[in-house]
Amino acid sequence: MTFDQKYFDIGRLDRLSYQDTFMHRLDPRVKVIATIFFLLTVISFPKYEVGGLLPFFLFPVLIMTVGEIPVMFIMKKVMLVSPFALFIGVFNPFLDAGTVAVIGGIPVAAGWLSFLTIILKFVLTISAALLLIATTSFPGVCHALRLLGCPALLVSQLLFLYRYIFVLMEEAMRMIRAREIRSFGGRGAGIKGFVRLTGVLFLRTVERAERVYYAMLSRGFRGDLSILKRSRLEWKDMAFLAMTVVMLIVFRYYQVTEELGCLVQELIR
Amino acid sequence: MSHHIVAFKDVFFGYPDGTEALRGISFRITHGESVGIVGANGAGKSTLLQHLNGYLLPTSGTVIVGDLSLSRKTRQEIRKKVGVVFQNPDDQLFMPTVFDDVAFGPLNLGLDEAAVRERVQGALNMVHSLELRDKPPHHLSSGQKSAVAIAAVMAMEPDILVMDEPAANLDPKSRRALINMLKTFKHSKIIASHDLDLILDVCQRCLVIKDGLLVMDGPVAEVLSNQALLEENNLELPLSLQRG
Numbered sequence: 001m002t003f004d005q006k007y008f009d010i011g012r013l014d015r016l017s018y019q020d021t022f023m024h025r026l027d028p029r030v031k032v033i034a035t036i037f038f039l040l041t042v043i044s045f046p047k048y049e050v051g052g053l054l055p056f057f058l059f060p061v062l063i064m065t066v067g068e069i070p071v072m073f074i075m076k077k078v079m080l081v082s083p084f085a086l087f088i089g090v091f092n093p094f095l096d097a098g099t100v101a102v103i104g105g106i107p108v109a110a111g112w113l114s115f116l117t118i119i120l121k122f123v124l125t126i127s128a129a130l131l132l133i134a135t136t137s138f139p140g141v142c143h144a145l146r147l148l149g150c151p152a153l154l155v156s157q158l159l160f161l162y163r164y165i166f167v168l169m170e171e172a173m174r175m176i177r178a179r180e181i182r183s184f185g186g187r188g189a190g191i192k193g194f195v196r197l198t199g200v201l202f203l204r205t206v207e208r209a210e211r212v213y214y215a216m217l218s219r220g221f222r223g224d225l226s227i228l229k230r231s232r233l234e235w236k237d238m239a240f241l242a243m244t245v246v247m248l249i250v251f252r253y254y255q256v257t258e259e260l261g262c263l264v265q266e267l268i269r
Numbered sequence: 270m271s272h273h274i275v276a277f278k279d280v281f282f283g284y285p286d287g288t289e290a291l292r293g294i295s296f297r298i299t300h301g302e303s304v305g306i307v308g309a310n311g312a313g314k315s316t317l318l319q320h321l322n323g324y325l326l327p328t329s330g331t332v333i334v335g336d337l338s339l340s341r342k343t344r345q346e347i348r349k350k351v352g353v354v355f356q357n358p359d360d361q362l363f364m365p366t367v368f369d370d371v372a373f374g375p376l377n378l379g380l381d382e383a384a385v386r387e388r389v390q391g392a393l394n395m396v397h398s399l400e401l402r403d404k405p406p407h408h409l410s411s412g413q414k415s416a417v418a419i420a421a422v423m424a425m426e427p428d429i430l431v432m433d434e435p436a437a438n439l440d441p442k443s444r445r446a447l448i449n450m451l452k453t454f455k456h457s458k459i460i461a462s463h464d465l466d467l468i469l470d471v472c473q474r475c476l477v478i479k480d481g482l483l484v485m486d487g488p489v490a491e492v493l494s495n496q497a498l499l500e501e502n503n504l505e506l507p508l509s510l511q512r513g
Contacts, residue, residue: 219377
């Protein structure tokens, strides 16, 4: 993937967050709380609980449907970071070799179950985080964090990160193009050129930071990035949060898949 | 009382690396005047502008804005009176959405929420950009960005408006819109630019800076039709005066 494509890929996630659907209109605060709660619930499962985790896929699927987020887009992003989880879990089947089941005469090590649990937890948590970003504008997430008591300095950092990552990437893109045009695939395209390019980019960033700071000072900045609150909690926000929390608790403490299975068996009989 | 004057009295400024950027500049701009500042690259225009709201302090000499003399103590007050619009809107628009950016100045002035909303609404209306309110700056075009940058400064209701190359990066139509907008502002205006036609259109008076010195100060039509002077300063006759 070239740098240009990468750039537009990030831009796409950002554009998605400015859609206008039910999910996007919800107050960022309830979405942040719901996501944190979801993450904690998923992580809290013990390591052999594969069945208990499966119903949780309902959440990302629902959010993607209601929020009109393309499935493949999120899947690709999850795949991109999946090596981390794979490396964490890949030795489990050998380290934890106790047999838990025999399928078709082949014994299955307990490690396979815990490996699968790690993968499931990973997919669930990453997609939840991605979906939060895809359904909530980044400034929205930042305001929510601030209102929920996150330190002001950290939130300011995040806001600047969001504001200037696009400016910085555009600057880098221009430099990379200029280099490509004049390097003809030969010298200059290598690592040496890259090092210099990064250096120049850094210097430009420092200079820009100075100009931005000047702009902030001239508008009365004295150390606090104050922001007007923009949204009020409405009934639908509270309803969304309440329903999510109740469902999460039910999924956590009842074997929903097992009970459903039993129910179906009863019906068949 | 508050006459929106700007006065430089024998101002010198040297950068830490030894460059003498201003070498004794004196002038006085009175209430409601529009003044253009022109000069070659590196003549000291930007350095001069950075004194207007106390980002730089003169090495010697005095800068007076309103009834305050610029110093480390008064610069916060002076920043409330002088609004600076930067050349690059990406430097100026540092908040994540247009609304937050325009509200930034008024919030720092300590206004309450209702007043801030009113100011933001008014300022965005003035530059015909109210519908951009909730957009993040990186989704705007250059013309929209510079309109919003002006709104962000106007929302503070400054007495004096200072602009550095306001029309750089604008397409001809946006540039024309900007010129028409500037003409409607009743503030004292100080505009540094290489776009001499813009200065001829908007300003009544023009200062020419060369190597940190003021070499000419006079009515705009007179200064900008002085071909010899302009060429000495790497400038040209404004296009509108070339045809005649």
